[in-house]
Amino acid sequence: MESTKPYKIALSFPGNLEYVSPVRKFISEILIRRSFSEKFAYRSEVIVDEICTNAICYGCKSSNAIIHFTCFIHEDRIEFEIKDEGGKSEDLNRLKVAVDDPKERQKSTLSPFKEMEKECLGLEIVKMLSEKIDLDIDENNVTTIRIERKCKAVDNL
Amino acid sequence: MLSQIELQYEDIKDKSNAKIIRFVGDLDATNVEKVVEKVFSLLNSGIVNIVADFERLRYVNSTGLGILLHFSKSAKEKGGCFKIVNVNENVYEIIEIIGATTLLEIYDELDEVINSL
Numbered sequence: 001m002e003s004t005k006p007y008k009i010a011l012s013f014p015g016n017l018e019y020v021s022p023v024r025k026f027i028s029e030i031l032i033r034r035s036f037s038e039k040f041a042y043r044s045e046v047i048v049d050e051i052c053t054n055a056i057c058y059g060c061k062s063s064n065a066i067i068h069f070t071c072f073i074h075e076d077r078i079e080f081e082i083k084d085e086g087g088k089s090e091d092l093n094r095l096k097v098a099v100d101d102p103k104e105r106q107k108s109t110l111s112p113f114k115e116m117e118k119e120c121l122g123l124e125i126v127k128m129l130s131e132k133i134d135l136d137i138d139e140n141n142v143t144t145i146r147i148e149r150k151c152k153a154v155d156n157l
Numbered sequence: 158m159l160s161q162i163e164l165q166y167e168d169i170k171d172k173s174n175a176k177i178i179r180f181v182g183d184l185d186a187t188n189v190e191k192v193v194e195k196v197f198s199l200l201n202s203g204i205v206n207i208v209a210d211f212e213r214l215r216y217v218n219s220t221g222l223g224i225l226l227h228f229s230k231s232a233k234e235k236g237g238c239f240k241i242v243n244v245n246e247n248v249y250e251i252i253e254i255i256g257a258t259t260l261l262e263i264y265d266e267l268d269e270v271i272n273s274l
Contacts, residue, residue: 017186017187018158018159018187019158020185020186020187021158021159021160021183021185021187022158039247042216042247043250045216046218046251049185049218050218050219053185053186053218053219053220057186121219121222121223121255122218122219122220124219124254124255125218125219125251125254125255128254129254
């Protein structure tokens with residue numbers, strides 16, 4: 001059982017892509033300062049980038065949309081939660097397919113890239129770099145994605 | 158805040174329709190437009206063989222990767238190529254995850270890629 005409470009970082013920022021770079025770099029820096037390997041920090045930076053970019057591009061209907069991002073840093077893993085106001089129904093459907101049908105891509109004998117929707121590329125990367133990804137869409141279309149990434153031996157190579 | 162990316166150009170001896178572009182910094186959704194503009198400006202001016210040196214490209218996300226595939230396709234359509242060299246381990250891993258290692262022409266050594274033009 002984990003002995004200490006996770007270190008929590010909560011950020012809210014406008015739905016503008018210019019905020020993604022400082023957020024991903026900030027999380028990466030914090031992870032390195034908390035003794036995670038550079039590789040773990042880099043891979044986490046990629047996850048943060050992709051989920052924030054996705055939320056901004058497809059989950060911000062209004063011009064003043066705000067993205068709520070939370071990160072829980074445990075001793076052996078990290079959890080991300082990102083909440084946006086929800087996008088158009090076709091974007092939500094695409095998100096559901098991308099998150100819920102992880103096996104679809106593996107059925108193909110073609111190159112994975114050709115099979116993927118361009119818009120889902122980022123989520124494919126997130127799935128490959130994480131152990132768990134959950135999607136929750138409430139009755140107002142507010143969309144929350146939760147991701148868990150464990151620190152494994154491969155992160156220290 | 159836009160991510161910082163700088164493109165540095167270098168001619169290749171005896172190859173007038175080729176150039177080396179050194180990518181320095183991070184390539185993501187905030188700066189792909191700038192990179193697209195610069196690379197297409199070269200392609201449209203007749204420089205259709207491009208060697209992209211990634212030695213100092215620290216970071217790339219899915220948007221950046223999508224653009225690299227677009228450059229490769231466009232260069233081929235113009236009778237040229239878009240070849241990548243000196244990819245660092247972290248960037249290579251992301252290219253590998255999306256299954257693009259077979260779609261992009263990736264080399265280990267600069268001499269090797271220049272000789273292949």
